[in-house]
Amino acid sequence: MSHGTVRVGRQDPAVLRITLSRPERGNTVDSALIADLHEALDGAEKSDACRLVVLDSPGQVFCNGLDMAESAAEFPAASDHDGDPGRGAAGSAFFGLLRRLTETPRLTLACVDGRVTGGGVGLAAACDLVHTTERGVFSLPEALWGLLPCSVLPFLVRRTGFRTAGSMTLTTLPLTAREAVDRGLADELSPDAAPLVRRLLSRLTKVDARMIGEAKQYLSALHPVTAETERRAVTEFARLAAAPGVREGMARFAAEGRYPWER
Amino acid sequence: MSHGTVRVGRQDPAVLRITLSRPERGNTVDSALIADLHEALDGAEKSDACRLVVLDSPGQVFCNGLDMAESAAEFPAASDHDGDPGRGAAGSAFFGLLRRLTETPRLTLACVDGRVTGGGVGLAAACDLVHTTERGVFSLPEALWGLLPCSVLPFLVRRTGFRTAGSMTLTTLPLTAREAVDRGLADELSPDAAPLVRRLLSRLTKVDARMIGEAKQYLSALHPVTAETERRAVTEFARLAAAPGVREGMARFAAEGRYPWER
Amino acid sequence: MSHGTVRVGRQDPAVLRITLSRPERGNTVDSALIADLHEALDGAEKSDACRLVVLDSPGQVFCNGLDMAESAAEFPAASDHDGDPGRGAAGSAFFGLLRRLTETPRLTLACVDGRVTGGGVGLAAACDLVHTTERGVFSLPEALWGLLPCSVLPFLVRRTGFRTAGSMTLTTLPLTAREAVDRGLADELSPDAAPLVRRLLSRLTKVDARMIGEAKQYLSALHPVTAETERRAVTEFARLAAAPGVREGMARFAAEGRYPWER
Numbered sequence: 102m103s104h105g106t107v108r109v110g111r112q113d114p115a116v117l118r119i120t121l122s123r124p125e126r127g128n129t130v131d132s133a134l135i136a137d138l139h140e141a142l143d144g145a146e147k148s149d150a151c152r153l154v155v156l157d158s159p160g161q162v163f164c165n166g167l168d169m170a171e172s173a174a175e176f177p178a179a180s181d182h183d184g185d186p187g188r189g190a191a192g193s194a195f196f197g198l199l200r201r202l203t204e205t206p207r208l209t210l211a212c213v214d215g216r217v218t219g220g221g222v223g224l225a226a227a228c229d230l231v232h233t234t235e236r237g238v239f240s241l242p243e244a245l246w247g248l249l250p251c252s253v254l255p256f257l258v259r260r261t262g263f264r265t266a267g268s269m270t271l272t273t274l275p276l277t278a279r280e281a282v283d284r285g286l287a288d289e290l291s292p293d294a295a296p297l298v299r300r301l302l303s304r305l306t307k308v309d310a311r312m313i314g315e316a317k318q319y320l321s322a323l324h325p326v327t328a329e330t331e332r333r334a335v336t337e338f339a340r341l342a343a344a345p346g347v348r349e350g351m352a353r354f355a356a357e358g359r360y361p362w363e364r
Numbered sequence: 365m366s367h368g369t370v371r372v373g374r375q376d377p378a379v380l381r382i383t384l385s386r387p388e389r390g391n392t393v394d395s396a397l398i399a400d401l402h403e404a405l406d407g408a409e410k411s412d413a414c415r416l417v418v419l420d421s422p423g424q425v426f427c428n429g430l431d432m433a434e435s436a437a438e439f440p441a442a443s444d445h446d447g448d449p450g451r452g453a454a455g456s457a458f459f460g461l462l463r464r465l466t467e468t469p470r471l472t473l474a475c476v477d478g479r480v481t482g483g484g485v486g487l488a489a490a491c492d493l494v495h496t497t498e499r500g501v502f503s504l505p506e507a508l509w510g511l512l513p514c515s516v517l518p519f520l521v522r523r524t525g526f527r528t529a530g531s532m533t534l535t536t537l538p539l540t541a542r543e544a545v546d547r548g549l550a551d552e553l554s555p556d557a558a559p560l561v562r563r564l565l566s567r568l569t570k571v572d573a574r575m576i577g578e579a580k581q582y583l584s585a586l587h588p589v590t591a592e593t594e595r596r597a598v599t600e601f602a603r604l605a606a607a608p609g610v611r612e613g614m615a616r617f618a619a620e621g622r623y624p625w626e627r
Numbered sequence: 628m629s630h631g632t633v634r635v636g637r638q639d640p641a642v643l644r645i646t647l648s649r650p651e652r653g654n655t656v657d658s659a660l661i662a663d664l665h666e667a668l669d670g671a672e673k674s675d676a677c678r679l680v681v682l683d684s685p686g687q688v689f690c691n692g693l694d695m696a697e698s699a700a701e702f703p704a705a706s707d708h709d710g711d712p713g714r715g716a717a718g719s720a721f722f723g724l725l726r727r728l729t730e731t732p733r734l735t736l737a738c739v740d741g742r743v744t745g746g747g748v749g750l751a752a753a754c755d756l757v758h759t760t761e762r763g764v765f766s767l768p769e770a771l772w773g774l775l776p777c778s779v780l781p782f783l784v785r786r787t788g789f790r791t792a793g794s795m796t797l798t799t800l801p802l803t804a805r806e807a808v809d810r811g812l813a814d815e816l817s818p819d820a821a822p823l824v825r826r827l828l829s830r831l832t833k834v835d836a837r838m839i840g841e842a843k844q845y846l847s848a849l850h851p852v853t854a855e856t857e858r859r860a861v862t863e864f865a866r867l868a869a870a871p872g873v874r875e876g877m878a879r880f881a882a883e884g885r886y887p888w889e890r
Contacts, residue, residue, distance in 0.1 A: 362833035
C-alpha cells in the first residue's frame, strides 16, 4: 500500500489478506498504517467476489498499539498548544478505523500469532472474528502511561462484556490466548487459522454478497457504538494525553525505549 | 392443541410440558404452531400450581425455524403485492411469541436433543433456561437464504451477548452443544434434563407463584427488548424477504427441497 | 471500625484489607456494616499510597445478605405504616454502598472463601475483581422470601450479563466456585488469593494513582447504572417487602431461625 505498512494478498478472490508488515516498529498504529488499512479495505469493498478480510501479522507482534513517536508529537504539552484544534485528530482517526472494521460489508477475521497490545486489542476486537494461536497475548497497558484505551473500550465492551474490558483496563495484566478465548476476546484457539478460513469460505461463498453488510448493520443497531461514545473517546484521550508527564513519557519511550515507570 | 402441532403433558401439577410434535415438518414455526404454543402457555398461566414450562421435542430436530411454505406465501414477490398490509404479519406473530416466552410468569426451560435452526434458536434463546444433550446443534443459516434472524437476534444478544449472536449470524456455522454452553446459548449439557427439572422444582415449589412473574418483569427492564426493536425486526425481515429471489428460494425449497445455493 | 462489623488491615501501604468480622451474624448487611464499609473506604481514598482494596472474610460465610432482623423492622407491615417516608431507606443505603464500591478510585477485589448469598453477591459483583476458592458458593435466594435482589441485579447484570443474573434470580439455585468463574461472576479460582494480589500490585504500583479513578469513571459510562435504575431498585424492593407475609417471614427467621417455606 501507499505507505508500505501493510502487504495485501489475494490468492483466493473471496479473501483479501492484509498483513501488518512493519515489525521493526511493532506494527504500531500511526497515520500511515491507518491510511493503508483504509486503502486495503477500499480494495476489499470494491471487489464483488471478496467476502472475507483477514488481518494478520507474521512474527512475534500482532500490533503494539498507538505509535508513541507520532502520539507524542500529536499531543503537545498542554502548556505549549492548549486549544490546538488539531489535538485529538489521531484519536479520531483511530476510532474511525475501528468503526470502519465493524461496518465494512465483508466478514473480518483477525489472526493473532503474537503480542496484541493497547490499540492492537482494538483492531482485534473490532473484527467480526478473532483467531489466536497459543502465542497470542493480549493486554491493555495504557494506564501505565497515564492513558486509557478510550477508543478500544466501546468495541471491547461489545465483544467481551463489561467485566473483562474493565479488568484488562484496570489491572493492565495480559490475557493468555486461552484466557482470551474463555473471556470472549478471541473466538478460536488452534495452531493454524487456515482450517477456520476454509470453514468460513464454505459458507460465505454460498451467501449473497450484500448479506454480510446487511447483517452487520442490523446487528450493530442492537448494540450501537454511538457518535456520542466516539466524541467522548476522542475527547477523553486528548484530555489524558495533555496531563503533565504523559506526552513526555511517550516521547522518551519513542526516543530512548524507556518506560514511564522506569524513572 | 387445536392445530395438532404440539402435545401438552402434565404429569406433575407444577410442570407443563409442551412437546413439539410435527417432526415430519421439522417442527417448523408457522401460524398453527404459534397459535398452539400460545394456547399451551394460556394453560400454564391459568394453573396456579404450574411453575415450570418445559419446551421439548423428541427426535433429531428440535425446530427447523420458520416454515418455508408459509413464509413464501406470506411474503409475495415485491412486484406482485408491494405495500400489502398483511406483509410482515408472520414476522410480527413470531416476535410476539418470543416476547411472550420471556414474559410469561412461569419459568421456561427449553430441552434440546437435536438440531435447532434459525427461528428455533429464537425459541430456545427466549426461554429462561436451555438444557441440551450432546445431540444439540445450533445454527442461524438465514443469510444463506438472503434473510436474517431479525426476531431471534434481540433475544439472542440478550442471552449470549453481541459476539456470539453476531458470529452465528455472519458465519451461519453451527455450534455444537459444548460450544453452545461455553458461549451461553445453553445453560447445561448432560445426557438427560430430568435431574435439572427436579432441581428446579425443589426450589420453585417453595417460591410464591407470583414471584416468577415479578422477577421476569424486573429483570426485563434491566435489558429491555423495546417496541422499537420489535418494529425494526418485523420491518427488516419483510424488507429482506421482498428482495428478488428470496421468496422464490423459499418456495422452491418448500416444493422441491432444494436449497437456494444449489443453483 | 466504629460499629465493629469489619476489621481493617494495612500490612502494605498499597493495600487496604477490609475483613468482614461478624461471623456470628453471617456478616449480614445492616446499617452498621454499611457505615463501617463506607468508613473503611474513606480511609482507602484518603491514602495516596493505597491502590487496592481487598474485601474478604475468614470462615465459612463471606456474606449472608441483608440482615433479616433489621429488614423486618425497616419494612413494617403495609397495614401499619403505609406511606412511611422512612420505608426503603435500607434499600437505598445498600444500593449506595454498591455504587460506591464501583466508583471508589481504588481497585477493589473481593476474596471469597465461603458462602455468598443475596446481598453478598452484590458486594462481590460490585467489586472490580472477584477471587474465589473452591469453597465459594454463590446464590440469590431472595425469591424464596418473596423478595428480589433488586439492588444486586444492576451490578450483577453488568458483570455476568443478563443470562446468569436471570437464572440465579429465577431458580435461586447456587453456583459453585467453578460455575461462578465460567459465568463471569468470579474472575479467578485458586486455593489462595495472595498470588493474585501480588500480581495486581506489580502493576498497580507502577500506575499513577489517579488513573484507577479515571478508568472506572470512563468504563462506567459505557454501561451506566443510572439514577433511574437506582430509584427503581429501591422502590421495587420496598414494594415487595410490603407484600403480605414477607415482613413476617423475615421477622420469624430473625427470631426463630425458621425459613418462610417451613410452614
